Amino acid sequence: MAKDTTGRLHVTVRTGGKRKLSSKLWLERQLNDPYVARAKRDGYRSRAAYKLIEIDDKHRFLKPGITVVDLGAAPGGWSQIAARRVGAVSGKGKVIAIDLLEMPEIPGVSFARLDFLAEDAPAKLLEMIGGRADVVLSDMAANTTGHRKTDQLRIIGLVESAAAFAADVLNPGGTFVAKVFQSGADAELLARLKRDFATVRHIKPASSRQDSSERYVLATGFRGQPNR
Template identity: 60%
Template sequence: MPEEGKGGRGLTQRLRTAKGRTTASQKWLQRQLNDPYVRRAKEAGLRSRAAFKIIELDERFSLFRPAQRIVDLGAAPGGWTQVAVSRAGDRGVVVALDLLPMDPVAGAAVLLGDFNDKSAECAVLDALAGPADLVLSDMAPNTTGHVATDHLRIIALVELAADFAAKVLSPGGAFVAKVFQGGTERDLLARLKRDFATVRHAKPPASRKDSAESYVVAQGFRGEGVRAAEAGVAQPR
């Protein structure tokens, strides 16, 4: 990781040995060593550099507030969960869900399961003890290297996450999800604009410049009015 010398110039650290490592592994390790966000995450006791992405999104969109109920989908290794617990405070409720086992995070309920399963949805709602104010998703599918295929996969995953959010969010709530190059598909974007008062895209500074990722931030969930409209129920004026 870069360090400042007396002259103020950054010093690039290099791998001490490349023995037994593939070229791709060497490049990844070299990048990690010289990534300021990796250093900052370690200094702050955060589990991943990705924690700074949600911190920066919060600074721009004011996502968090005290006493919120928050769901973190695909939470492992827990960087976003740590931030959510910190921002929601002692009166907040944070539920982290992932298919992969995750070490406990103080102040959060950590659940193991697939958010598409009804049992997992029920477990999340039980742990929340009420509707959610914010649903976060930093999930991404395994990539194939084929841009079009990978784009379709991430959009499908975001659609499923949006479905989940619509089931658990309270009116006025927010939804944040990772998308890749190409942004949000027209149908999904139209659905989010119908369900939320505002929908915006952002690439936080912590996202690497060479990464195709960005985030869709949907705020002001319309709640029961949307569900009633879908069911064809007239709303009182």
């Protein structure tokens, strides 16, 4: 072990055996990430919880009694925060979550193992919601191929699908939050969001890794649709 520039002990993972370099680097980053350690101390499922905490602390859209949909929820960091802030644990608000992966139960959260891109997914989600939602969260990320342009298009396509779903289920005044990655491929997505929402902005939480192109789009003040 050695200390980094902040004075914290830095854990170095040895190579060897069947461990690939990419696996070594990922494990080393996890072991030295202060938010990973903090999440364990605070009882959160993932470091991603702090990203939602930061965004909501500033923009205050997770209000008591509302309905929240969490797309790509596993392992559950965002669902935990949403359930606490809307009062779902005590039955005041509601949190509906889905993911391709299984997710252990979280108090106040209704979860289904479901592929968001499956043809029957929107209908199943609407049945779980039992009405309309006030916030749609998406921390989903597409599987990567290693080809930068292809991966960017996949990511944008996933966010566009989530935005289309949000436009179908949100109450007027609702909020949409989604993970995106900095690129020039999201012009069409932003144009759509600006048409449907009063305010659209990009956010880079302090808890996002600074060497990552990850950021979040926050769209507030859903205008609603006349044909509802």
